Amino acid sequence: MLDLDMTTIYLLVPLAPLTGAVLAGLLGWKLGRGFAHTVAILGVAVAFALSAFVVLPDVLAGNRFNGTVYTWGVSGGIPMEVGFLIDPLTALMMVVVTFVSLCVHVYTIGYMHDDPGYQRFFSYIALFTFSMLMLVMSNNFLQLFFGWEAVGLVSYLLIGFWFTRDTAIHANLKAFLVNRVGDFGFLLGIAAIYLYFGSLDYAAVFAVAPQLVQQTLTIMPGVDWNLLTVICILLFVGAMGKSAQVPLHVWLPDSMEGPTPISALIHAATMVTAGVFMVARMSPLYELSETALSVVLVIGAITAFFMGLVGVVQNDIKRIVAYSTLSQLGYMMVALGASAYAVGIFHLMTHAFFKALLFLGAGSAIIAMHHEQDIRKMGGLKKYMPITFVTMWVGSLALAGIPPFAGFFSKDMIIEAVHYSTLPGSGVAYAAVLGGVFVTALYTFRMLFLVFYGKPRMDEHTKHHLHESPWVVTVPLVLLAIPSFLAGFMTFEPVLFGGYFAEAIKVLPGHDVVGRIARGYQGMGPFIAHGLQAAPFVLAAAGMLLAWLLYLRYPHLPDQLRERAKLVYNVLLNKYYADEFNEFVFARGARAFGRLLWKIGDVRLIDGLAVNGSARLVGWVSSMVRHVQSGYVYHYAFAMILGVFLLITFFLHR
């Protein structure tokens, strides 16, 4: 073991990928592809090794760290700093982020093989890893916001990576702006914290929070709202943007315009879970506002169910997985809303593994199909791509929550937690997450069956060239399949019932649903056995069965169903017309309003009437006055006489 100071190690973890990003970005064009992917992968590998084998064991040994790296700025006597908080929550996030990132880096060598922007891509994803690490390692709100915006920037750059595609550059602008709407709330939340807590440091804020439970904020004269509720909801607006919760979800499906590796890394496994992480990190605040928790719960439930439904009718393989991601993010939010923060983070972790796996597997199929993403043109891939096929099965079972795959443990716990929750809205949420299980299984296995089973539906040329992807693609698939299978099984007990999160997550006794579940917990065997008899499993199995009936056994049925339920089908296919609404109301509305202010306000009124008008007025007056200076003596004499008369009259009648 190297004798390095822990603080140095904490610094090294984000700086290693940053170095990789900078070198790949500045020198990659000169030194070539090999150099670019070597430095980027090396940087991320160092970060992963240190996180998994140094930081995590250190945290498990009970060590914590909360310290400042440097003072960013001081204003009004309140310092704003860049610093790290290393606790179990951070350590877990660090391992998940760096592990998935490493897999995606390796996979990229294969996926982006023919792309002219190869070096640029590596520079971006290494930069992403740095930003995400700064976000999760932060010990204060300022740096959290830095990381928050930095991952948004990289996401923007990567969605628009193929910048000559109109759809891509539309999608990245949309993603950035929708996220900015979320950040708008987030920043106001931070400003409120700064004002009322006098600090941006987590520890200081959490320490003061209980004293401010009764504090109110005057929204309008006569309207007072609870301060903590306002703060928590403002912060949650940020989470809704980043973690794509309804109604700020619209950017995530479009983000699939980016290359598949980043769909896996950024838009499934890590960045989009930042909102979930943030709420969990803020548990000492959220615990003090049941209203805010209810909001989180209900928004999450709506997202979980309704976004899953959309996934059922999509035909683009990446979009199916994207809607699945939306739905699963909703599940995580539901867990947080039910005060089961640990469960939310647990699902974040298992989801990171199996969703990255599903995306990379989908990408593998897309490579084989020569970048065709429509599942109606796939079919029968199982015999050509055995490794992709098997790993996709693992991912699908995990996503559908079939025991003992990873997703089963996390999803079952979420459903249980909501079941025990007594918050307003928990009844609706419970129904939504239960219904969501059926929907999840349906769209997952619809995709699996249509892609890998049945008759091949692609053209002869593509079919002729079908083959398994190279090792740089399949190895990451296998690496991700292992935790997708095992992670739940292996870490379930210590993480949820073993007090892993300890002081990192705070739950009030009245909200402690996980604790109540833990009291009834009798070990892994009974838990699985119980799971096999419970409603979620039955629903998942029903979803699987229905997918089998519709897409394998009676493949003509879906067409008939579509005819029968045209209205529902169209609403789902068009994603509830949310894009059309936003485009019409917000995008066109803002432009029309801006044009009005410009043409009427600036050009017509201010410039036309006031500025040029006064210039014209001066011109007019002087042109009138000019007539007086006629040059004829008798005109002047007349004017003088008139003046004298007027003066005399004035003095006489004063």
Added chain:
Amino acid sequence: MMLADYLLSLAIWLPIAGGVAVLATGGDDRAHVARPLALAISILTFFATLPLYTGFNPHTATMQFVEDAPWIEALAIRYHLGIDGISLLLILLTSFSTVLVIVSAWIVIQKKVAQYLAAFLIMEGLMIGVFSALDAILFYVFWEAMLVPMFIIIGLWGGANRIYAAIKFFLYTFIGSVLMLVAFIYLYYQSNSFEILTFHALKLGLTEQVLIFLAFLAAFAVKVPMWPVHTWLPDAHVEAPTGGSVILAAIMLKMGAYGFLRFSLPITPDGSHELAWLMIALSLVAVVYIGLVALVQEDMKKLIAYSSIAHMGFVTLGFFIFNAQGIEGGLIQMISHGFVSGALFLCVGVLYDRMHSRLIKDYGGVANRMPVFASFLMLFAMANAGLPGTSGFVGEFLVILGSFQANGWYAFAAATTLIFGAAYTLWMYKRVIFGTVANEHVATLNDIDAREAVFLTALAIAVLVMGLWPQPFLDTMHTSVEHLLKQAMTSKL
């Protein structure tokens, strides 16, 4: 007598004398002499201003590097110079920007080269004079004299509609300034002095203060510019040559904001409080209204001009919420805006030099031909959108924190810039830079050369350093801002 005692005079008169020398090189056949000479003078001036930073004592609010000599004794007008933490960074920004402007003009300007470069050098000296004058009449002389070179720059090297723009610029700013002079004369009769620091201590009644505040406002609001006296700026920017736009945006707009801090707040504290509602309202209108107007601009320079007005709205908002975060945020925003808007105008200049168009619709897919340029512009666009890690974030963040203390709704309105700023900047970026090559002109574009890389790199470093570590900038201003706040919060009634 040490040179160090006359640093401010040096920073003022070196570029002015140098400008005259550059003029003396003569016609365009001698441009090869005029260019290096102008560059050397601008670099020398920049180095002459550096000791102001290194020798600056951030722990005192008293004026430093003071020079004081009688000028017109009959009227008690003095040649009195000095700086504090409020003016220091603005002087450095001026000398830094001028070097970049000279470099940017190197190849682009081929007609009346010596006159063009001389105008910028002379203007540099006058602007430094504005930021360091401690005598009201001296200030006024610099303030008005500065208009002349800028008037000439727009009027001679400008675009098609340059005469309208130049006259609009001149009349707008001149009319405002005359009222300021009236206020100075009134203050002189009250105090028998033109010393700005004496004005600070002068007792004034509320009505007097309100009237003086309004007179100052006429001068400063036009310069900033604040809504609704902003319409000269888009015209001036569109017609001005690149260098003119850079100096206009980076430095000239700061004069008005500086005036609020040097004159309005300390001389008329009660008047400032009395009319703070108006200032805040106008600032927020600038942020929201102008943000929307910027969204629909079709000319890149106009878009950046409108974006400047919105960003300056943050500055004036910060000043009139009367807390340290607000004023320091406003000051930081001024410096940052100098870097970012300067960089954006230079970037438009880079494109204009190649395509001779500023219209967004004439572009598209520039990244295919100019990847390095596209990367620079990405950075500056993000800074303009206030992305954390760039200088654009720091000021906006502090002002939002400060305005939340005054009233949550101020912060709410101000924070909409997060959305609008990103929308107009990135939408423009998308249409100009991204996409497939739009036409045969774009297809022939060449990426930036070494000269262009020099000034863009210098600004990129400035933007990143200030974004990642604003502390050294903030440190220079704490004491002065604290002192100013005390003045602004102490009633004179």
